[in-house]
Amino acid sequence: MKDVETVEEELVELDRNGVPRIGGWLRLLMLSLALTVLGGLGDLFAALDALRGLEPEALEIAGPLLRFEAAGAGVAVCLGAWLLYLLYKRNGLFVKAYIGGMVAIHVLGVVNLVWFRSLVTLVPGEMAALGGRVALGIFVTGLWMWYLLVSRRVKQTCVR
Secondary structure, three states: OOOEEEEOOEEEEEOOOOOEOOOOHHHHHHHHHHHHHHHHHHHHHHHHHHHHOOOHHHHHHHHHHHHHHHHHHHHHHHHHHHHHHHHHOOOOOHHHHHHHHHHHHHHHHHHHHHHHHHHOOOOHHHHHHHHHHHHHHHHHHHHHHHHHHHOHHHHHHOOO
């Protein structure tokens, strides 16, 4: 029979060490973090590929931006993997690390967008698409932050 503990009218399943299992919306958050890692890898390889394909004249102008994009993608990959590890281990540091890390990733995204916009004249629709991607990421992260701060399940799960 499984170990079950009732806390504040919620059933939380415990693992063999007596620590609550990851369940509910936290599983979706883990998927979101895994997609962040995969998306960051895709962005990293795209930026590195673009850097290799640049002509020497264009490298002076676009090189720093592409290096910044590659660095930001590398940060997203490392941070996403670290956050996945913290959540998997149910570390109490997870909520603070998630909030700080996601704010940093989105600040890098906004800086990248503004820098890109200063170098390239875009059709308004393209700029709206890029801005919409950044805004959607900020909105979704805001929802996850709210959930992490108010959820009883998170408070019961991230206890180590």
